[in-house]
Amino acid sequence: MTRIWTAIAAVTMGTALGSAALAGDVRIMWYSDGNEGEVMEDLVARFRADHPEINLTLENVAYQVIKEQLPIQLAAGEGPDIARITDLKKEAPHFLDLTPYLRDPDYWRENFGAQLDWMRPDRTDIIPGFMTQLTLTGGFANATLFEQAGVPLPGPEATWDEWVEAAARVAESQQLEAAIAIDRSGHRITGPMISEGAKLIGEDGMPAPLDDAARGFLTKLIGWTEDGRNLRDVWVSAAGATYRPAADEFINATVPYYYAGSWQVANLSATVGDAFDWVATGSPCGVAGCTGIPGGAALVAIRSTPNPEEVATVMEWFAQEDIVREFSERTLFLPAHKAVVEKGGLDFQTDDENARAALNAFVAATGQLTEEAQRIPAWTPASDVYAALAKRLGEAMAGELSTEDALARIDSDIAEAMTAAAQ
Amino acid sequence: MSLGARVGAAATAPLRALAAALDPAMRGWQRLAGRGGMIGLFLLPNLAIFTIFVLVPIGLNVAYSMTGGAQVFLADRPFVGGEQYARLLECENHLRPRTCRDDTFWTAVWNTARFVVLQVGLMTGAALVTALILNRSLPAKGFWRAVFFFPVLLSPVVVGLIWRWILQRQGLANLVMVEGGLEPVNWLVDRFWAFAAAVGVSVWAHLGFYALILLAGLQAIPKDLYEAAEMDGTRPWRVFRRITLPLLTPNLAVVVVLALIRAVQIFDEAYVLTGGGPGTATMFLTQYIYETGFASPVRNPGLAAAASILMAGVLVVLTLLRLSRQRRAAQR
Incomplete structure (x- = not known):
């Protein structure tokens, strides 16, 4: 009898683990206006090479999904770990404060500070993400x-x-x-x-x-x-x-x-x-x-993520100055990173x-x-x-x-x- | 014992073992609860499924309709009583939607009513004619039946997209018209044509299913009745009115009830085809509920729930009316 109960418990545990996000899993929900989905695929592949311990997946969706389905998922405490969002202020209550997980929060305040209020709940000073484009x-x-x-x-x-x-x-x-x-x-x-x-x-x-x-x-x-x-x-x-x-x-x-x-x-x-x-x-x-x-689109961390440390690692990688510069040059988007803007010399990759x-x-x-x-x-x-x-x-x-x-x-x-x- | 019987006995052995194991408990329950209790016990699995997937959602829907705010979880939502119903029903003149507090709801109600009358009427007529034609001895009869049934197999979204590509300003329909020397028509931006397109596409998409029901009814009518009519020299129209139509009435009733329910619930094809436009010309009730509850930046799940309860009420009334008419007809 004990063996039967052990087997049932094992099956139940296995099913539960199989359906839940595993430690190390990070999912980004992403939409594209132009070629940024392809650029992101490339960057995600490089991230995986740098961080094999994190299983990062990029879910490319239509903008309509971000507008209509993501808000419901967020309100229900579901959804991705990270998302690219435009309706920032409205969804701000569902964003994760990355501050305790970041190695250098001041880097974020310094370089993305001008737009952080766009994605914060009113009267807070959290760091939920950064603008992928202005x-x-x-x-x-x-x-x-x-x-x-x-x-x-x-x-x-x-x-x-x-x-x-x-x-x-x-x-x-x-x-x-x-x-x-x-x-x-x-x-x-x-x-x-x-x-x-x-x-x-x-x-x-x-x-x-x-x-x-x-x-x-x-x-x-x-x-x-x-x-x-x-x-x-x-x-x-x-x-x-x-x-x-x-x-x-x-x-x-x-x-x-x-x-x-x-x-x-x-x-x-x-x-x-x-x-x-x-x-x-x-x-x-x-x-x-x-x-x-x-305005613009921001890459934000979602509060319901079970893996905030891994999410912060992903966000830090994508918020690096050279990555932001490369992303802007390849997508023809205006960058929101202060140092990138101040140093100038963006070489937009287009003929x-x-x-x-x-x-x-x-x-x-x-x-x-x-x-x-x-x-x-x-x-x-x-x-x-x-x-x-x-x-x-x-x-x-x-x-x-x-x-x-x-x-x-x-x-x-x-x-x-x-x-x-x-x- | 034959080989077949031995295989059968082996295959059913686990079931017999289970029945034997349950037998004492079942007998005990029967002694305790009687015959009625046994019926209840056997109905329990179905009732449980019905409760979980039908009754509980209905209850939740009613509960949501009495709450306000944009929060998703019921526990987070403030109780507002009948305020959502009051908002929907508050009107100076219900026949003029723009005088209503929620004018979009009443626009959707009247659009749906017009759609139901037109679509169900056209659908039933077209399905009947199609079934009558397909019931005759045609060459390649199977092929023609497949042709009419094929759209039923398509996803409603695919149907909507195909017809959108055909009817849009630079679509196939206008290309053909221009080639034929005609002026192009902006089908989906003109109120009349957009509504007509919503009705027409819906009829096209579902015609095959209803025609099949009627075809089955036609084929069940005994041939000797037609032979007798032919021997009497009865004219075809009289044969249709006196033999075909009365004997097809049960199938027609099924078609009307199913088409009616489906028409009130119209959403997918029309939403993809016209998006509810032009303006609100093809905004139907289900789209109103979807947009209010889910798609609009200003989500109001309570209002959407109240609208869906009202819509369900209309469907129940329509179904009961239809059933009572059917019952009266059966008694006559």
Whole structure:
């Protein structure tokens, strides 16, 4: 009888151990916009050679998985040990404080300190990870189409109206589908609203009701969609807060102007090739500035990991100065590492002059950031505001809501979200 | 004893040993609990599975629907009573969704209602016609049956993707139209066409399954009835109305009930095909529940649970109505 019970216990233990993460196992959940997945595969292989005691696996997933499935996994105390995330502030409560496991926490504070607040829960000083890239929202113009249409590219101080008007002339001349396309995302239109003078953050740190500047830009955007200058498909072809990129429309030369951000540089470089010349334009201007929204993706440690020491070892390896430099040069991403930025001399590994020029344009555009825009990445309610904007603007552009009703619904949706978040 | 009997006896020996070992306990239980107790004992395994996988989740769903916040674990969520139901039901005029506090929910409700009426009607009609055609002596009958049944084998996501590629602005449908000298149509961005596409694709994807049910019913109708009608010189339409349709009614009832339940639950193909757009033109109840509970950056599991309870209530009512009609028909 004792033997039977021993056998049952052994089988049970074996099953339990087989299904749980073993000591030394570290899993990274990773998404890619461009070639960074391939670069990471290569870096992970080198890490394994340096640290054979740690079984590091890279799980490549779609961005949709990071947006929709990972938050549920994190809330349920499941998920990977490390993840590449963009919705940093919202998920910050699920991040691990690496401080006690790091050999040199000051290295992290010194080199990544400027963005640590973006990924920390409010009023804490934890070190949960580091930015794999800094991003900035901004526009891209198809220089070839502008040239063919005989329309000069608007200058660096050009307003949104001037860009839309110029792009509309190109679209008409070249018989294109529309003048401009903007990703279906509240994040993308936040910079333009702030450029027009909108104050999204109230004095109490909570979302302020849409002011005249915000309402003015949103009204214009709906108008551009109704008259066909903003490509309707992108915003209308989904419901709710669903994210829809418009990159393919620009790559297919359906529109001469595309507003997205610096993370698209590698993608455009790889997919456009020499089909046409393209330029990064920074953000068009409004009365209050020409700002984009800074942000990016961070590699963060997840609190539920059973192997925090191994996770810290992995994070330290990837946060090394030379690794960050190599990652940026190979992926064409703007680095967030202070020493890498200060030493300069990044040798972006591309023969594409369009991409090199675009990266320089985005670096230059960082000097245009307004104070309000710089507060956004560390502002917890930002994702609630983005969701309401995408949902209601999509409905207004589809003709289901009047502009006034859409703007009123944006305010009430944000208020409902704040009430729910407070519960 | 023959070889077969010896093999049989050897194969069932472990079962007989088990039965013998359990027999005293079973007899004891029967003496104690009687015949009813024995029935209960035999039902226990099924009841346990039903409880774990159906009753407990229903109970949890009801519990979630009475909580607020975005936390996942029930214990972390504050009790809010019927607030989520009140939010869903609060409306100036339920026929005009935009006057409701949660306008998206009511938009989804009415979209689903329209979808159900159109899809179930079209599906039943198309499945009946298909079954009638496939029941005739056609050349390569097996091939044609396979053709109609093939879409049923496809994953709904694959169905949605295929039709998305066909119907998108630069898709196959527009290519053919332009080649034919017609103006292209932005199928998935036009409210009317996007809804029509959602209905049409759903019918295309499931038609084969329902046609098969009706085909089985048609083949079960005794041939001599048709022979007698033919001898009487009855016209085909009258044969269909007086013989085929009445004898096919039980199968048609099954088709309608199954199609109805499936239509109310519409999600996968439509979600991949249109994403709920344009605007909210093809936003159906299940998508509303999914987005509210899981996909939106502003997750509200309590609201999603309340919406799913209301949806389940509608399904129960529909099923009961259908069953009572069927019962009344059977009594007549």
